[in-house]
Amino acid sequence: MPVEKxxxxxxxxxxxxxxHETFDMIVAIANGGIIPAAILNQLLNIDxxxxxxxxxxxxxKPKYDRPKLVSPIDFEYQGKKILLVExxxxxxxxxxxAIDLLHDAGQIxxxxxxxxxxxxxxxxxxxxxxxLL
Numbered sequence: 001m002p003v004e005k006x007x008x009x010x011x012x013x014x015x016x017x018x019x020h021e022t023f024d025m026i027v028a029i030a031n032g033g034i035i036p037a038a039i040l041n042q043l044l045n046i047d048x049x050x051x052x053x054x055x056x057x058x059x060x061k062p063k064y065d066r067p068k069l070v071s072p073i074d075f076e077y078q079g080k081k082i083l084l085v086e087x088x089x090x091x092x093x094x095x096x097x098a099i100d101l102l103h104d105a106g107q108i109x110x111x112x113x114x115x116x117x118x119x120x121x122x123x124x125x126x127x128x129x130x131x132l133l
Contacts, residue, residue: 007130024080056071067097089115106120
């Protein structure tokens, strides 16, 4: 049974995180990165865009051999400083795929609620996010 954290506990971590640079935009890896990116959008007050990539099914089992772009990129990112947001980073394959897609950006820093990233709230064994039904 995965450990659970309260929404308030996770929100407190969001409130405490310090970013050491500024960003032009937040890019959320959809679907998992949408809620964390929305919270960051409220904290940082910068533009937010969606990058629609899929690798896993709702039970977190791989759906494809590798991540797939499921909808074209429809925003300008060339030369921009991007905060790339994902809910959890396990293997890093989805985040690396996103970085490769956005290679014309000026700078990309990663954010994860849980996992190894430039900025992360936790880096521990999997736990259930309170916003998942």
